[in-house]
Amino acid sequence: MRTDAPKISIDGLSKVFSSRSGTVTALDSVSLRIAPGTFCVVVGPSGCGKTTLLRIVAGLEQQSSGNFHIARQDPRKPLNSMVFQGDSIFPWMTVWDNAAYGLKMRGAGRAEIKDVVSHYLDRTGLRRFADYYPHQLSGGMRQRVSIARAFANDPEVLFMDEPFSALDEQNKVLLQEELLRIWEEHKKTVIFITHSVDEAVTLGDQIVVMTAHPGRIKAIVDIDFPRPRNILELRRDPKFGELVFTIWGYLRAEVDLARKASH
Numbered sequence: 017m018r019t020d021a022p023k024i025s026i027d028g029l030s031k032v033f034s035s036r037s038g039t040v041t042a043l044d045s046v047s048l049r050i051a052p053g054t055f056c057v058v059v060g061p062s063g064c065g066k067t068t069l070l071r072i073v074a075g076l077e078q079q080s081s082g083n084f085h086i087a088r089q090d091p092r093k094p095l096n097s098m099v100f101q102g103d104s105i106f107p108w109m110t111v112w113d114n115a116a117y118g119l120k121m122r123g124a125g126r127a128e129i130k131d132v133v134s135h136y137l138d139r140t141g142l143r144r145f146a147d148y149y150p151h152q153l154s155g156g157m158r159q160r161v162s163i164a165r166a167f168a169n170d171p172e173v174l175f176m177d178e179p180f181s182a183l184d185e186q187n188k189v190l191l192q193e194e195l196l197r198i199w200e201e202h203k204k205t206v207i208f209i210t211h212s213v214d215e216a217v218t219l220g221d222q223i224v225v226m227t228a229h230p231g232r233i234k235a236i237v238d239i240d241f242p243r244p245r246n247i248l249e250l251r252r253d254p255k256f257g258e259l260v261f262t263i264w265g266y267l268r269a270e271v272d273l274a275r276k277a278s279h
């Protein structure tokens with residue numbers, strides 16, 4: 017059900033890291049509203065605070081100032097699930113046990129676990145690899161396990177930090193397609209971080225462009241391509257190119273600034 021109340025509200029969020037070599041302002045007064053069911057994508061130059069923002073909203077890091085709120089619909093559901101870049105599944109568990117992990121942790125019944133895990137292993141094409149261990153899988157398959165695990169956990173919101181960045185182009189498009197197909201089933205609110213403007217326009221409803229360090233919000237671009245989306249057709253649409261061009265326009269100066277700061 018869509019309501020006007022945001023699912024995620026972020027108000028004046030700042031983060032300063034302190035160490036013996038000094039302080040780093042990673043985020044500077046970031047405010048954002050994300051409506052329920054929105055696929056929100058955050059892009060920005062390296063080091064602009066994207067991961068820090070996600071880690072704070074996921075409760076893994078403490079902000080220095082500001083607030084955020086995630087509106088809960090069902091207190092029995094976990095608040096969030098995370099999918100990271102690279103390997104984030106347990107190497108000592110089979111594909112099935114990895115996908116079932118969240119459900120088992122919150123005491124779901126055997127029948128529910130069987131139904132839900134089978135569903136998401138089917139959706140990610142992993143059914144026949146259910147008894148495999150992560151080291152027996154390709155990088156793309158391991159990322160599929162992560163996605164199956166995150167969706168099977170049925171969280172209120174889903175956080176994804178560059179989940180496809182280590183994959184080759186063909187695998188990336190396949191996984192983007194699979195992610196969109198699974199996401200269409202329940203339209204969970206997502207925050208997805210990427211370096212790829214193409215990926216942002218392909219997946220997102222709302223694109224948040226961040227400035228170079230310290231991270232602030234530079235622009236928010238709404239993407240109104242109809243859903244469900246066909247990735248290859250989308251890329252042929254002249255509007256796709258225009259949007260990529262617009263977002264790159266916002267990013268270009270920031271990427272240059274980030275480069276200069278690192279030299």
Ligand SMILES: Nc1ncnc2c1ncn2[C@@H]1O[C@H](COP(=O)(O)OP(=O)(O)OP(=O)(O)O)[C@@H](O)[C@H]1O
Nearest residue numbers: 033034040042061062063064065066067068069229
């Ligand atoms: N634990 C930490 N201690 C000190 N500084 C940190 C810590 N974590 C992040 N930073 C600094 O905060 C800034 C933002 O880092 P963050 O990882 O959030 O950026 P990012 O936009 O996700 O970068 P990338 O796109 O390269 O992954 C960087 O300058 C980084 O060095």
